[in-house]
Amino acid sequence: xxxxxxxxxxxxxxxxxxxxxxxxxxxxxxxxxxxxxxxxxxxxxxxxxxxxxxxxxxxxxxxxxxxxxxxxxxxxxxxxxxxxxxxxxxxxxxxxxxxxxxxxxxxxxxxxxxxxxxxxxxxxxxxxxxxxxxxxxxxxxxxxxxxxxxxxxxxxxxxxxxxxxxxxxxxxxxxxxxxxxxxxxxxxxxxxxxxxxxxxxxxxxxxxxxxxxxxxxxxxxxxxxxxxxxxxxxxxxxxxxxxxxxxxxxxxxxxxxxxxxxxxxxxxxxxxxxxxxxxxxxxxxxxxxxxxxxxxxxxxxxxxxxxxxxxxxxxxxxxxxxxxxxxxxxxxxxxxxxxxxxxxxxxxxxxxxxxxxxxxxxxxxxxxxxxxxxxxxxxxxxxxxxxxxxxxxxxxxxxxxxxxxxxxxxxxxxxxxxxxxxxxxxxxxxxxxxxxxxxxxxxxxxxxxxxxxxxxxx
Amino acid sequence: xxxxxxxxxxxxxxxxxxxxxxxxxxxxxxxxxxxxxxxxxxxxxxxxxxxxxxxxxxxxxxxxxxxxxxxxxxxxxxxxxxxxxxxxxxxxxxxxxxxxxxxxxxxxxxxxxxxxxxxxxxxxxxxxxxxxxxxxxxxxxxxxxxxxxxxxxxxxxxxxxxxxxxxxxxxxxxxxxxxxxxxxxxxxxxxxxxxxxxxxxxxxxxxxxxxxxxxxxxxxxxxxxxxxxxxxxxxxxxxxxxxxxxxxxxxxxxxxxxxxxxxxxxxxxxxxxxxxxxxxxxxxxxxxxxxxxxxxxxxxxxxxxxxxxxx
Numbered sequence: 172x173x174x175x176x177x178x179x180x181x182x183x184x185x186x187x188x189x190x191x192x193x194x195x196x197x198x199x200x201x202x203x204x205x206x207x208x209x210x211x212x213x214x215x216x217x218x219x220x221x222x223x224x225x226x227x228x229x230x231x232x233x234x235x236x237x238x239x240x241x242x243x244x245x246x247x248x249x250x251x252x253x254x255x256x257x258x259x260x261x262x263x264x265x266x267x268x269x270x271x272x273x274x275x276x277x278x279x280x281x282x283x284x285x286x287x288x289x290x291x292x293x294x295x296x297x298x299x300x301x302x303x304x305x306x307x308x309x310x311x312x313x314x315x316x317x318x319x320x321x322x323x324x325x326x327x328x329x330x331x332x333x334x335x336x337x338x339x340x341x342x343x344x345x346x347x348x349x350x351x352x353x354x355x356x357x358x359x360x361x362x363x364x365x366x367x368x369x370x371x372x373x374x375x376x377x378x379x380x381x382x383x384x385x386x387x388x389x390x391x392x393x394x395x396x397x398x399x400x401x402x403x404x405x406x407x408x409x410x411x412x413x414x415x416x417x418x419x420x421x422x423x424x425x426x427x428x429x430x431x432x433x434x435x436x437x438x439x440x441x442x443x444x445x446x447x448x449x450x451x452x453x454x455x456x457x458x459x460x461x462x463x464x465x466x467x468x469x470x471x472x473x474x475x476x477x478x479x480x481x482x483x484x485x486x487x488x489x490x491x492x493x494x495x496x497x498x499x500x501x502x503x504x505x506x507x508x509x510x511x512x513x514x515x516x517x518x519x520x521x522x523x524x525x526x527x528x529x530x531x532x533x534x535x536x537x538x539x540x541x542x543x544x545x546x547x548x549x550x551x552x553x554x555x556x557x558x559x560x561x562x563x564x565x566x567x568x569x570x571x572x573x574x575x576x577x578x579x580x581x582x583x584x585x586x587x588x589x590x591x592x593x594x595x596x597x598x599x600x601x602x603x604x605x606x607x608x609x610x611x612x613x614x615x616x617x618x619x620x621x622x623x624x625x626x627x628x629x
Numbered sequence: 630x631x632x633x634x635x636x637x638x639x640x641x642x643x644x645x646x647x648x649x650x651x652x653x654x655x656x657x658x659x660x661x662x663x664x665x666x667x668x669x670x671x672x673x674x675x676x677x678x679x680x681x682x683x684x685x686x687x688x689x690x691x692x693x694x695x696x697x698x699x700x701x702x703x704x705x706x707x708x709x710x711x712x713x714x715x716x717x718x719x720x721x722x723x724x725x726x727x728x729x730x731x732x733x734x735x736x737x738x739x740x741x742x743x744x745x746x747x748x749x750x751x752x753x754x755x756x757x758x759x760x761x762x763x764x765x766x767x768x769x770x771x772x773x774x775x776x777x778x779x780x781x782x783x784x785x786x787x788x789x790x791x792x793x794x795x796x797x798x799x800x801x802x803x804x805x806x807x808x809x810x811x812x813x814x815x816x817x818x819x820x821x822x823x824x825x826x827x828x829x830x831x832x833x834x835x836x837x838x839x840x841x842x843x844x845x846x847x848x849x850x851x852x853x854x855x856x857x858x859x860x861x862x863x864x865x866x867x868x869x870x871x872x873x874x875x876x877x878x879x880x881x882x883x884x885x886x887x888x889x890x891x892x893x894x895x896x897x898x899x900x901x902x903x904x905x906x907x908x909x910x911x912x913x914x915x916x917x918x919x920x921x922x923x924x925x926x927x928x929x930x931x932x933x934x935x936x937x938x939x940x
Contacts (some may be wrong), residue, residue: 219805222786386923387922389922406920408926428925428926428928428939429923429925430913430923432922438651448923448924465707469714469717470720471924551633
């Protein structure tokens with residue numbers, strides 16, 4: 172699984188450098204502002220937008236990147252947003268408000284189809300997932316509005332929040348937009364406010380307008396897996412999650428010491444990646460808010476993209492459900508496990524014993540392994556190995572893995588069995604709720620009183 | 630789902646007798662005294678044994694044990710810079726301080742907060758004597774953002790602002806221009822030159838600079854920031870040296886005149902002020918507290934771990 176990180180000096184790194192692309196350029200003139208995956212579903216195309224108005228296209232294969240082409244939009248137009256549309260078209264939004272619709276061939280030649288300008292300032296542009304003709308844009312002194320690109324018409328516009336007690340209208344500086352569902356728009360502003368709009372009513376003031384902190388919000392992200400939760404990152408390193416319905420703070424993701432310029436959530440797994448000026452990539456588990464991994468990336472980072480691939484674990488997952496069945500030697504039980512909730516007490520007991528065994532062993536090994544993990548991290552491990560570290564979901568199945576590797580020789584972890592399994596076990600301590608599991612929720616229980624309790628059942 | 634009870638094997642249950650487990654104070658004190666005496670005895674006998682072995686075996690004997698200090702137990706930092714790293718070298722060539730290292734001379738503007746007291750002005754006026762090409766300007770009524778603009782227009786490379794509170798100098802802000810980072814330091818333990826016992830007078834010679842012990846990436850950025858204030862070509866005949874020594878995230882500034890007694894030994898006479906700096910924040914870009922991004926911001930949570938340092 173890859174996380175692509177773009178540094179503000181133009182170097183692109185895939186997490187655990189699977190690949191480093193690009194050359195270091197002066198970030199003063201040519202700062203990387205935005206990144207996006209291309210049209211290929213394998214995410215082998217990458218687009219970067221720079222402060223000096225260039226859009227670079229990369230083709231990435233197995234860790235080797237090649238520039239396909241460049242689009243020059245003019246030196247004064249800092250590229251703020253790149254959105255891919257169907258049919259190899261590209262929307263490029265620049266800071267001065269101009270939006271350019273380009274058609275890009277596979278070789279990287281771009282032709283400008285249209286140029287539009289709906290506002291004087293554009294800091295963020297988002298395309299509606301359901302209707303590719305609708306875009307939401309906002310900027311400095313440019314209130315958030317939704318436009319239809321085809322008809323070149325304004326579909327919806329927000330009304331500013333009410334004047335403060337001195338009668339002064341609040342300043343508008345929209346730094347990031349997130350379209351939630353079909354009716355809500357959440358924006359973060361440069362004055363540290365979070366605003367939620369209902370976009371069914373035209374010219375409506377924000378339903379929720381909350382001042383969160385003192386520093387500009389740089390990135391907000393919504394995850395489809397967690398309804399009503401939005402994650403907001405600001406320029407001091409605070410990454411917090413809020414409830415969209417009432418604006419209340421849910422929790423914070425601690426770890427970043429510098430400005431967090433970009434965050435991204437994984438499309439299917441509950442993971443959050445944050446990247447910023449403190450030169451680290453941090454991956455958090457959205458639920459437990461624990462930092463699952465930290466990577467030092469030597470350059471100041473500007474943007475991050477989560478690849479949609481999932482780690483190979485899911486295949487093993489199916490094997491391990493069989494593994495449970497194997498252990499209990501009963502096909503009926505296997506079927507029941509695959510149900511959503513039909514487990515009766517006896518099997519229950521067995522499952523709990525299993526988990527306790529896992530947890531007991533894990534807790535003893537965990538401390539050693541966590542230390543080892545951090546050292547191993549940077550050096551030799553492949554991406555797959557790292558993926559295993561990240562994904563707590565499979566923690567419950569750990570011991571089964573060890574049993575399984577005998578039965579099902581298809582383990583991806585065949586190379587480095589021990590270290591991987593141990594790494595997985597160390598994740599035992601972090602409970603994870605997964606919504607995709609066919610099995611019943613299996614979070615590790617409270618730590619057992621005695622560490623010497625039960626040996627692993629294999 | 631009800632969690633089943635765990636059956637603990639009486640043989641395997643762990644029983645401990647530490648002073649912490651004993652509720653009765655009298656007994657607890659006895660136990661802890663006993664343990665302490667045991668530990669002391671073990672330490673002494675260990676030391677004596679090692680001494681004997683060293684006498685016997687000479688060089689082959691056990692090496693002297695190293696004391697554990699906070700510096701030696703420092704939490705491993707993954708941002709510690711490898712100077713040979715080509716990526717680091719590439720970045721250095723293009724960062725905000727590269728102009729200085731390519732030859733552009735520093736030009737510093739020094740000022741204070743509005744309506745400064747005597748101490749702030751006195752401290753601020755020392756800087757033009759330490760730094761080359763530096764000038765003190767009274768603050769008057771200008772806002773810092775305006776001052777930054779003025780400095781940029783007149784080709785200054787650095788802006789230093791001394792701030793005081795309740796009569797005492799408390800912070801120092803160094804803003805590198807034209808778009809360099811802005812560092813805010815807390816200043817403590819100031820000793821003025823005339824109060825240094827045996828101290829000497831500063832002269833006009835261009836001072837050498839020693840920047841010590843900045844290991845992490847952030848430390849290197851700060852170190853380069855300091856370096857870009859001082860002259861590129863010091864006057865070695867003047868034998869005047871400024872030292873910025875980092876230890877446990879505190880940066881100590883000292884200024885000395887040195888004289889070589891022999892090839893390996895130099896005598897020092899302390900000149901100039903002594904002060905200690907602690908980095909509070911490093912902000913990307915010039916001074917802009919409202920919309921500036923922070924590269925590093927010191928938060929209370931960072932002080933909890935006494936063995937973790939950022940510079």
